Structures are given as structure tokens and as C-alpha cells.
Amino acid sequence: MPTSNPGGCDANCASDITAYIRSWVPQQEVACELNTGFSYGRRQLRLLTRSEYVNSINDLIGFEVDASTFGVPSNTVIESFANQVFTPVTQAYMDAYVSIAEAAANYAESQNFAGIADCTNDSTAQCANKFINEFAYKAYRRPLTPDEAALYRALFVSSLSEGNNSEGLKLAIRSALSSPHFLYRSEMGRRVSDIIDEIDNGDPVFTPGENSVTFSGTEIGANAGEDHNSINLYQNYGATQSQYTFTGNDIITIVARGNFANEAWPSLQLRVDNSDVDTISVNSDSDTEYSFLINGVTGSNKYIQVTNVINSAQHSEGRALELRSITYGNAVQVEIPRPDANLDQDAYVLSQYELASFLAYTYTGSTPDDSLYNAAVNNELRTDTQIQTQITRLLATDKARNHFGEFAAQWLHADKVLSATKSTEVFPEFTPDIRHAMATEVREIVKHVIFDNNQPITNIFDDFSFVNAPLANFYGIPGVQGNDFTKVSNLAERGGVLTSGAFMAGFAHEKETSPIKRAVAVREDLLCQKVPPMPTNIELARELADGALEEYIQGKGGVITNRDRYGFQTQGAPCSDCHQEIINPHGFGMEDFDAVGLVRAMDANNLNIDASGELIGTYTLADGERSDFHGAKQLSETLAALPATRECFSKKSFRFAMGVGHDVFDHIAENAPVLSGEEKSGYACALDSMNASMNQSNNNARAGLITLGLRDIVRYRKQR
């Protein structure tokens, strides 16, 4: 406010500002409508986050990479969580992905491609098949389509590999690890109406059964030492097959390649038991699979003939057909599960592979392991029991612990402490090692509460912590040795995430605390209440407060406490609209922890700390419920007893897993998608289920996490 015009913001002005602030108070949340049948999540194509990307590469080939040093941009962050459901792959991303894939391929070569493909003594064609059959599906998290397999076989052709399997493998690895099918995890699903149409009207799809046998090399007429039987135009390969018994419904799969000559590819004609089956164009110079369904042929000793027949193109002697292998197998019709009749026609059903990826990344932060992938192959992610078995197994892994440690760090902003500005003069012992130890402390507390001893989630506010010796010394906790983090219990002055150094120092200034930042963090992170942002155009009131502060300090003898300073600065409308009840009362109650997270009774000016506090609005901002406390540790006890904190865990983990909040995608961003009432209702049902499961399981977090993975909104999606 200009000093010449202190009344510039009159009653109407203040009223307008207050109305603005109130407009930010969220409306009552949408409740679960149980009569809506199925609930649907949203279709998403999620670009892997940095950690998902790094973990996946490590799991696939053992290559540990710091993605940031290669230039992978930092994660897109939505409402404090890494969230890349809308992140586009810009130039910067693609440049980095390509570079990392190349480095990963070189690493794989240095390890003799262990775990990828052992191509010792193999031809490049055989090596290509091994790559496709033993590795590529892991990178794509699903089997490759025939077209995709052909693209990979083409990477092994001599013009690129120079006949060298290592070069072919490196190229294939580079491609797979920078492919869109690796970089995105799909939650797009397949439309219900399309599935039903295929079941009702489509041709049946067959796949070779278990009783299959493959012949190659000299068995199919190749010269000794050669991979292919080269069949010139008009020539054929024929043999009486005595080692396979036709069942009347069989599949013959031929792997072959063609020589493009005189503007045309060769044509392959298959005859079985002296009857034409089909004639197809072999339009690739790399080995490609071609499958033929054989009906009505039974018994063994049937004559098979593969002919390079003339087609409409001009004659050319060079148009050879090169036969790589022939596989005989009983045909098994691919079962397409009929979607539940109550699903909406415009809904989408995740494939078994998409569901496996969701489970893997949600619960371990990385790509599916063999067990999970095989479950998808065998359609064993269809029932709740099957899915729950997998989730329970995944949650028992070290990966899961680490993954939810990262969840905790994002949820509670634990890594703010790493870079928070601090005065080295005032806090010389607040070293980088201490900062890192504090960030680890939060992760360890939450991991312990989620995974050990079936504890209630509210134990994150209990009187224990995890520290190493340097951090214990910093805190003044005796009896801790070494750099490993160990649990320290029954702490008198601290314990839990609220009183952690990461929270108290992360939400603080250079020399003094920030009761405002701390208070807002308690509301938004621990109670899941949205605090209105500071309104715009409040300059008159701001200037008034700032201008009077110095005079106030002088009137108090030249020094005042932090509490006094913020109290003065935020008094009076419009500031008091938020600060009087929403922020200051409980923010001031944490003043017994200084700017680096140490307990204090006096401030730097030797003024006594007043840590009396009150949390006003315990379930919602405006419910008027009050709870007195003194100091941050008592506030921890208060929070531990509130239903809002338990439910807040569900809401935060929901967002972490689903890539969208239960009520809003992003409450600030202008272009954020808006959730419909139907969508929010479905998410409310999921939250209700999570909370109910936790209630029945001593409020343990794992129960809620498992329940989330079983919900309709995971398996069934809609285009939003």
C-alpha cells in the first residue's frame, strides 16, 4: 500500500479478495456411487519416468545408467509426483534415449550379450531369431507382432551387420531400448465393442500347440553348413514328412526370405498331401514367418512341397526363395475372452501384457519379471485371486521397498533438503552428507511402516526413526554406529516423518524456519487439504504489512521471534483470511524445530520459543474442528489419530499409481484435463475400497495398495 494512500484497499476491496480466496476452497468431493456398475480409469500412454526407464534398462541388461548425465530431461512433476502421462518426447528426450541405447548396447557387448542372446556359432539369421524370441519381448513387454519381428530381422542383414552377430545384436538392442514400445507403457487397452465384434464375426485365430516340431538346415534341403535352402524360380523343396502326425487341424509355419529381382519378390506356394494350401509373396530379404492353417489332413507320411512359383512379374533367375525352417504343429484356437456383458461398449480392456506392465511399474517401479510376464502369456491375470497373488509377490521384493521409498520421497518432498538454501555460517555442521542422510531417513521410515510388521500407516508419525551415525550425532541421538541406517525407538523429542530433518529443514529458510511452508506442507501432504494460493493484486495490503514490520521490530527492542515476525506480517485482511486459521496456528506449533531440523528452546537471538499450536480444520479446511498441541512431536501425535491422515495415504498412493488424482489431475495447470463426475465417482469407490481394506488390516498400507490393483479402474479404461 502506498504510504500516501493507506486506505487504498477499502472494505469492498478486502471483501473481493476474501471471496477470491474462498473460491479456491475445493468443493465437496464426489462420493462413490455404487450403482454405476463398472468404474473406469482413463486410457493413458505413460512415458517411462526417469527411474522407471533406468530400472528397466538395468533389469533388462544389467546396465546401470545415470539418465540425467545423458540429458534425459527431469521428470514432469504433477502435484508433487513424477507423472509423464502427457509428456511429449521432444528432441531433447530422443537425443538422450538414442545415446543411452547406444551405450547400453556397448555394455551388453562387453558382457558378451549375457542374458540377451547367446549367438555363438549361430548365423545372423539364427541370432536374429534368438534376439526376437529371447529378449525383444522383454523390452516391448509383450510378444512382437510378425511385422515387428521382420523389422528386427532386417537389422541383422549383412549390409548392416557385415555378417557379425555382435553388430546385429548391438543394433537390435539400440533399437529396442529407444523404441516407442519400450519408452511408453501402454494403458490404452482394446475397445470392448471391437473385441465382441471379433469374437462374433471374425475369423478364428490359431496358434501352434505344444506338439510342434521344427526342421531346418539339411533337414529341409540346405547344403551342409548353410542356413538356407535356396530355391530358384520354378524349383521346389518337397519331402514326405514322417515325423509329424497331422491332426486334421494344424499349422505349418515357414521361415523364409526372398531375393528381390526384376522388380518383384518371389512367391511361395505350399502344397500338402498333393493339395494347394496357399501362395504368398515373400516380400522381405530377412527371415520372416509365414503361417498356414491346414485343415482336413490327418495322419503321418504326408507329402509337403514348397515351390518358388512364377508370379505376375517378369521372369528373373535371381528371384530365389530361401527357406530357413518349417515348423509343424497342431493348431490351437486362440481364445479371446468375451468381455463382461455389463461393460460399456465404449470401454477399453487392458491386455494381459498391459496389465502385467501396470502391476510391475506400480509395485516395483520397473519392467515385468519373468513370473509376471509368463502369467500374462498364460492369461493368468484375469481373476482377482491371480492378480492379488502377483501383487503380493511383487510387494515382497526389494524393488518394491525401494520403489515405495521413492514414493515417500516424492510424497513428502524429502529431497528438498538436498538443495535447500542454508547459511553455512550459522549451520556449519549441516553438511551435504547430513542432507542426504535426512532424505534417506524419510524413505526408511515409510518403507518400514509399509512393509514391516503389519503396522498402521499412521506409524509414520510414531516416536522412532532411522539414522546412521552421522545423522544420529547431528540429532544428538546416542548409541548409533556406522553408516548403515538403523532403527532408533522411543525417541523423546522426535520421531516419524513430521519431525524428520528433511521435513523441518526442507520447509525452512536459510537461517530461520518457515512456519508457513511447514503449515502448508502439513495441510497438503499429510492431510490432503488444498491450501489456496496467494491471491493476485494484493499489493496494497502487502506493502502496508512490509512497511510496518521494521517499525514493529524496533518497538520490540530490535529483535523478535520468527513467530512474532510472521504473525505481524500476516495479520489483518486479506492475509488473515488464510493465515489466521489455515496456516499460522499449526505452523507456529512447529517452531521448536529450527531451520536444519534440530530441536530448540531458544532462537538465535536467545528469545524463548513459543511452540504452542492448534490445528484448525482437521478433516477439511473449513470443518472448524480444533486440536491443541505443543510442539511438532505433539502435532505428530495429533496427526496420527486423524482419519484424514490415513485417507491421505490412500489418495497419494492412488495418484502415484494411477497417474491421476482421485479428484483432479492438476489443480493449478491451465491445460490440465478435467475429471468428469462419473470418473471421480469411480475413483472415490477405489479409495473407499482401499480404506476399507486398510481398516480390516490394522490400517496397514499394503492392504490398500493390493486392493487398488484389483479395482475395475485398473483393468477397464475409457478415453477421457
Place this chain on the structure above:
Amino acid sequence: MRRHSNSKNMQRRAFLSAASKAGLSLGFLQASTFAGGIMLGRAAEAQSSSAIKRVICVYIGDGAPVNGTNKWLPSNNLVLPVTTAPLESVKQHCVFFSNAIISDAGGAEVGGHGNTAKAFGGAGFSNTFDVELERTLGANSPFPSLLLGVQSHGHGSATKKGGSEIVYQDNPSVAFNRLFGSNLNVSSIGIQRSQSILDLHSQELTALRGVLGSAENERLQEHLASVEKISSRLTQQAENEADPACVNPSWNSGGFIYDSSNKTRFTTESTLQIDTAVLALKCNLTNVVSIMLGNHQSEHAIPELNFKADYHQSIHGGQSGAYEETRAYLSGRLAYLISELENTTDEFGNSLLDSTLIIQSTDMADGDAHSSTDAPVMLAGGGSAINRGQVVNCGRHTNVFDTASEALGLSSEITQFGQGPITGVIA
């Protein structure tokens, strides 16, 4: 107002003509990295225009102390107040805007925290102005645009594409290496191999778009464009007489090592990012650069100042003179950029500043008040195409982008962000 004739089509024709004459310089490509480091030297595109052909958008968060006594806006005879004083030596190259209002597409005042992209015209538009420049001015560059941040990550981006905020690169070494890279020996078969991968990805993305239909179409198109751009880099024609200064440029002589946790080195980090930007422009690796100096939450601190706490606290902490000092520091960073451009020559021996337009914008007017009016917005550079060394009435801050579009001859290709070009700026 004069319309320049360097339209995109003319540029493209001239570019293609020059490229066809240049021929493939395989030896040159062999000395470069795959994903980056292709020094184009005197790029064909650059020959097509002698006017403004480069733009740097600079974001400085949280306005300036402008309420009450305006401590940013110079007088009409260019007496600089405290927070613009560091621009004294380059003020003759600057246009300072008075009465600038942080506005959305409809003209509503939107100054304040959140939605940082409003600084570059993003309020009400799905693309910010720098993205529009990337789409047009940068279309033929090896790198259509560069986003260089200085402690910018974590609280929104000034750049928005298709409605999504785009993260800046805060690590100066990574940003530099992406452009100038190491010297892996990429043989001709190496290039073929790389192209085969990119071809495969292009086919996959095309197939994926076909399967998904309209869903994710725009995003996958962006992905495909990124793949194709790398591919085009591999085949892009390069002239033989590459500028030695671009092959192995001098950079980071102090041996700085980046640490994302260490927030005490804003000056060094910003210097290096600016150095990279200038080098990239000089070497015609790009002609669109965006720089974020901090973010709207202003968590960066400058230890060498008297006020040593973070920028945010300097604004709201109530300490007299703090905001002025920290904001003046950021003007000093801008002055460094302007002077470096002034002292660097392009391929024709002219000052780079004469062919580069700098737009400095922000997300609010007064950081302490979260206000919209009298926002610190300015232009610099542009040579004789711009009437520099003056204070000009602005109105909506988005009018500055329309002015830039006009000066670049791109008005017909870039959406009008405000109410049109500002009178008196374009010569």
C-alpha cells in the same frame, strides 16, 4: 511498420538450394557424434537472411519491485533505476516496456504464481511463443530449439507445447555436450545403422498412430518429429569449411562440474548456459533458444550477494533492499547475455546481437504483490530492424510476441498472441 520478406517458404527454398550445392560431407559427419555434435559450420539456412533470424526468450520469474516506486522501469531518457542498472552498458540495445500487463489470450490480467508459461504467452494458448518459433523459425535447424534452465526445475516451465509444460535442461554440461558432444568415430556404415534404427522407430510410431487413432495423435506426432529430426541431422548437408570455433569450441574453462543439489552456483551455471546459447547461435545449430533463470517459486540463492537467502525470501521476507538486490542481479545476467552476443560475430563477421532478438519476460509484475501491471518486460538486440534505446508503452505483454513475429516476418504463420505489434518498436 516494415514487413520483412524472409518468409518461411523463402527461407526453405534458399536453404534447399544451398544444401544441394553443398553436397554430403561424410568426412565431417564421421568426426561427429550420432545424436549430437554435428557442426554445420556455416549452415545453408543462414545464408538466406541478413535480418533478424535468431531469438532468445529469457524468463526471469516473479517480476520486479515495481509497485509504489518503480525500481525497474527506466526513465524516457534511459536513466536506469536500481534493478535495471546492470544493463547500463547495453541499454542502447534495449527496448524497455512501460505499462506491460501480464495477460492471457483474452486480455485478462493473470499475473501471479503458477502456470509459468504465461510469461511466454501461454495463458489461453496451448503453445507458448517460443514453441511457435521452434515450429517456424527453427524448422530447418539441426536443433529446432534449445531450452536451457538455471535452477529452473521443479515449479513449472515457461515453455508449453500442446498444453504440456516442457522441462528445461538445467545441467550446463549436458546441454553443451548434446550440441558439441564428443568425437566418436562414426563410419559410413555407422550412419546406415543409425538410420536403420530411426527408420524402424518411424515405422513403429506410424503404426502406433494408426492403431490409436485420434488418441495421443499429437503427442506421437511430436515423438515422430523428434525421430525424423535426428535422421535428418544424419543426412543434413554440411559445408566443408566448418568454423574451427564450432568444431571444438572453448567452453567451461573453469572445469565446472554440475551438481543438482548444489544451489550455490547460479552465477557459474547461468554463465555456462548463456555461453552455450551464444555458441549454438553462432554455429547455427539452432536459432531459437529459451532460457529460464530460476522458477516462480524462486528457490535459488546467490551467495555472493549481501542478501544470501533465496530469491523468494528476498521478495516476501520484508527485508529492505533485498528484492532490489536480487532482481538487479538477474538483470546483470541478462546484461551478460546481451554483451556476449554483441561481442560474438556470426558467419558474416557481424555482431550476433544484430541478428538476434532477445525477449525477456516474466510471470507477474511485482513479486511481492503478485500483481499484473507494470511488469518488467523488455526486448534487446535486433540491430537496425529495431528502434532500440527507448521506453515504449506496451499494454498486454503478449503484444511483445506479436511485435517479434512481425519483426521476423512470421506474422502470417504465428498466431497473434496479443493485440498486435507495438507501435514504434520495429524500424
